Amino acid sequence: GEDVEQSLFLSVREGDSSVINCTYTDSSSTYLYWYKQEPGAGLQLLTYIFSNMDMKQDQRLTVLLNKKDKHLSLRIADTQTGDSAIYFCAERPTKVTFGIGTKLQVIP
């Protein structure tokens, strides 16, 4: 079945790197996504990675995919207070399934 797991909470200091981890179960997932949800707002797509890629970099964001372990991570370099939000990973075998979300707290 489809199941996406994430840790619930991460706290980092401003300027440090943040790494948010996610594991998924469906090896047929073609796309894996990271969404950001700021307080009181809807989800916003940050980035996605195709399943035949190992890494994707987009400015301060780096996505790493380990298909063997079904592990996905999002690294945010030079974390800013504006990065404080809940981050959801999601997979798509047939439909998009979201993880429970990781709340990132950035300490000034």
Next chain:
Amino acid sequence: DTAVSQTPKYLVTQMGNDKSIKCEQNLGHDTMYWYKQDSKKFLKIMFSYNNKELIINETVPNRFSPKSPDKAHLNLHINSLELGDSAVYFCASSQARRATLSYEQYFGPGTRLTVT
């Protein structure tokens, strides 16, 4: 400029009432979704429509009935509201891009439903 809009933003109502939430997207997408996000922020898909046809119908009580009058609209009607229906409901849309088939979704701002 709004891509995916929902009305109302907040909805407070009593148990047993019937209410509707409306969603509209101006992105020209062919697929729309309803998600429920509970108090613990868990996001669960409820329904998905593609070109006005229901394609995903998760285990949702029959009291919830989606309606898609056209590709740009997907409304959610809820009968006999219960306390457990209190949540934030998000509408989303997507378009399968022929080049990438990435299906990224664009979310509305959410409707916070409180049932008292």
